[in-house]
Amino acid sequence: MSFKNYKKYEPVKLDDRRWPSNTIKKAPIWCSVDLRDGNQSLPIPMNVEKKTKMFYLLKEMGFKEIEVGFPSASKAEFDFTRKLIEENMLDDDMTIQVLTQAREELIKKTFEAIDGCKRAIVHVYNSTSTLQREVVFKRDKEAIIDIAVNGVKLIKECAKKSNVKEIILEYSPESFTGTELDYALEICEAVIEAWEPTEENKIIINLPATVEMSMPNVYADQIEWFCRNISCRDSVIISVHTHNDRGTGVAATELAMLAGADRVEGTLFGNGERTGNLDMLTVAMNLYSQGIDPELNIDNINHIINVYEECTLLKVHERHPYAGELVYTAFSGSHQDAIKKGLDVYNQNENKYWEVPYLPINPSDIGREYEAIIRINSQSGKGGIAYILQSEYGYKLPKKMHPEVGKLIQGVTDRTGKELNPQEIFDIFNNEYFVQDSILSLNRFESIIEDKDTKKKDVKVTVSAEVTFRGETKQVKGVGNGPIAAFVKGIRELDIEPFKLVEYEEHSMNGGADAQAVAYIGLINEKDEVKFGIGKDSNINLASIRALISAINRHMKN
Numbered sequence: 001m002s003f004k005n006y007k008k009y010e011p012v013k014l015d016d017r018r019w020p021s022n023t024i025k026k027a028p029i030w031c032s033v034d035l036r037d038g039n040q041s042l043p044i045p046m047n048v049e050k051k052t053k054m055f056y057l058l059k060e061m062g063f064k065e066i067e068v069g070f071p072s073a074s075k076a077e078f079d080f081t082r083k084l085i086e087e088n089m090l091d092d093d094m095t096i097q098v099l100t101q102a103r104e105e106l107i108k109k110t111f112e113a114i115d116g117c118k119r120a121i122v123h124v125y126n127s128t129s130t131l132q133r134e135v136v137f138k139r140d141k142e143a144i145i146d147i148a149v150n151g152v153k154l155i156k157e158c159a160k161k162s163n164v165k166e167i168i169l170e171y172s173p174e175s176f177t178g179t180e181l182d183y184a185l186e187i188c189e190a191v192i193e194a195w196e197p198t199e200e201n202k203i204i205i206n207l208p209a210t211v212e213m214s215m216p217n218v219y220a221d222q223i224e225w226f227c228r229n230i231s232c233r234d235s236v237i238i239s240v241h242t243h244n245d246r247g248t249g250v251a252a253t254e255l256a257m258l259a260g261a262d263r264v265e266g267t268l269f270g271n272g273e274r275t276g277n278l279d280m281l282t283v284a285m286n287l288y289s290q291g292i293d294p295e296l297n298i299d300n301i302n303h304i305i306n307v308y309e310e311c312t313l314l315k316v317h318e319r320h321p322y323a324g325e326l327v328y329t330a331f332s333g334s335h336q337d338a339i340k341k342g343l344d345v346y347n348q349n350e351n352k353y354w355e356v357p358y359l360p361i362n363p364s365d366i367g368r369e370y371e372a373i374i375r376i377n378s379q380s381g382k383g384g385i386a387y388i389l390q391s392e393y394g395y396k397l398p399k400k401m402h403p404e405v406g407k408l409i410q411g412v413t414d415r416t417g418k419e420l421n422p423q424e425i426f427d428i429f430n431n432e433y434f435v436q437d438s439i440l441s442l443n444r445f446e447s448i449i450e451d452k453d454t455k456k457k458d459v460k461v462t463v464s465a466e467v468t469f470r471g472e473t474k475q476v477k478g479v480g481n482g483p484i485a486a487f488v489k490g491i492r493e494l495d496i497e498p499f500k501l502v503e504y505e506e507h508s509m510n511g512g513a514d515a516q517a518v519a520y521i522g523l524i525n526e527k528d529e530v531k532f533g534i535g536k537d538s539n540i541n542l543a544s545i546r547a548l549i550s551a552i553n554r555h556m557k558n
C-alpha cells in the first residue's frame, strides 16, 4: 500500500463559517433519485414494471419530487416516463424530474419524453472537475462553461415550444467536489444568467459530491461559501446530492443543511453509484428522532424494505440504521437489563418523551411491533431472560428470582453457544418449574377457614390434602393461619428437609374467564440455599401450594 500515491484534499478558506452554530429546524425539500441514480448503479436495472412499483412506493411515502429517469438513455427509461404521463400516475402536487447530458440530441429526446406533462424539472449536468476537464473533455474552463450554457439555452428554447406548462431547470456542476470552488460558482452564474430565474420561478442549483472526497465539514464549508457568494440567492434553490465513498454521505448532507442547503437528493437505503447515494431514510429518521416532522411516511419500514428489495434485488443489511433486522435487538446482558427497566418505566408513564436506554426510537413508530427487542444467547443476562418470560409468556418473575432463572438459561447457552428463541427459553423454564420429575406431587387439596370473622387477626385454616411422596400416597392434615402455613405444617410429618419460606409473590395472568393466578415461592434450607418454585392455577390458594411443592422438589432434586 502506498499512501504517498494520494493527494491531500484542500480545505476551504472560510474562517468565519457560521454553519457549526446552526441547527436543523425543518425537513428539506426531498427529491428521490432512486429511479435514476439508484437505478443506473444496479447490475440489473429496473424494467418498466419494477420502476412503476418503486414509483408508487415513493409516492405513498410522500415524495413530491422524483427523478424518474434518464429518458434519452434507453427505451425502458423513455417508455417509463411516457407511462407516468399518459397513465396520469402523478398527483397534482408532484413534479417529475428527468436527467440529461448537455447534448442537443439528448435534450431534444428528453423533451419528447415529457410531452404533455403538467410540470417537470429538467436536470442538466456536465462535469466541471479539474480532472474530468483534462481527461474526459480535454477542454479548458471556457469551453466547459459553453457546454453548460449551450445546453441551458437549448432547454430554454425547447421549454418555450413545449406544451409542458411549467419547466423548472436544475443544473448540476457534476463532480462539484473535484471542482475549484470559484470556478463552480462561475459556471453556475453563467447558467443562471442564461436561464434568468426569478424569485417566483427559481432555478435549482445542485452541488453534488459525485465522489465523496473530503470530510463532511469541508463539504459544509463549500456549501456555505457557495450560498454566501452566489449572486441571486433568492432565485436559487440550493440542492445537495451526496455519495458515500468515505462512508459519511449522511453526515455531509446534514452539515450541508446547516450550511444553507434547501433541498436534498438521495435514495432509499442509500442505493446508488459505488458505495451509494445519500440514504434519505436515515436523514429523515434522524430528524424524526429529534422531534422534527420528516415530512415523509416511514411508518411501515418493512413494506418499504420489501418493495426496495424486490425492485433493486439488493438486500438491506441487518445493521442498516433504523431499518436493519437487528437494529432494535439487544443480545448483551447489560443492554437487555437497561431496556427492560426503561420499558417498564416508559409503560407506566403516559405522555412522556420516548426515553429507553439503547433504543433511540420506539420501533413500533416504524411498524416494528413484533420486533424481538431482546434475544438470548451466551452474551445475555438475567434481565433479558426475565423480559422474554414477561413479554412473551406473562410471567413477572420476582426480582430475587432473576439470578436463578438467568443461571438456568445461561447454562444452556454456554453449553450450546447458540441463540435460544423465546419458545426454547420457555421450554427450559417450564421443564424446570412445572414439569418436574416429582418427588412430591399433589393429588387433592381442600382448605376450610374455621373462623370466618375476618376482623380477627388469627384466622384458622385447616388443610386436608393427599400427596404422593417418593411413590407412596400420603394424607396430609394441618392447621395454620393460612393455607400455605397449614399445608407446611401437614407435610412436616413427611421426611422432607427443613426449610423456611423467604419469598412470596403472586400476580394474575390472562384476565377474564381464563384468568390464572401465578405464585412464586422462595424456600431457604439449612445450608442457606434459596430455591424458587412456581405454581399456576385458577385458584390462588392452589397456585401457592403448587409453587411450594415446585420449590420443595427443586430443593430435593439436588
Ligand SMILES: CC(=O)SCCNC(=O)CCNC(=O)[C@H](O)C(C)(C)COP(=O)(O)OP(=O)(O)OC[C@H]1O[C@@H](n2cnc3c(N)ncnc32)[C@H](O)[C@@H]1OP(=O)(O)O
Pocket: 037, 040, 070, 072, 073, 074, 100, 101, 102, 103, 106, 125, 126, 127, 136, 137, 147, 174, 210, 273
Ligand atoms: C454522476 C452521474 O451519475 S451522471 C449520470 C450518468 N448516468 C448515465 O450515464 C446513465 C445513462 N447514460 C447512457 O445511457 C449513455 O451514456 C447516454 C445514452 C446518455 C449517452 O450515450 P453515448 O453517447 O453512446 O455514450 P457516452 O455516454 O459514452 O458519451 C460520451 C460522450 O459524451 C460526452 N459527455 C459526457 N457527459 C456529458 C455531459 N454531461 N454533457 C455533454 N457531453 C457529455 C463525453 O465527453 C463524450 O464525448 P466524446 O464522444 O466527444 O468523447
Ligand SMILES: CC(C)C(=O)C(=O)O
Pocket: 037, 099, 125, 172, 174, 175, 206, 208, 209, 210, 211, 241, 243
Ligand atoms: C447527475 C449528478 C447530479 C449525479 O448523480 C452526481 O453528480 O452524483
Ligand SMILES: [Mg+2]
Pocket: 037, 208, 210, 241, 243, 272, 273, 277
Ligand atoms: Mg449521483
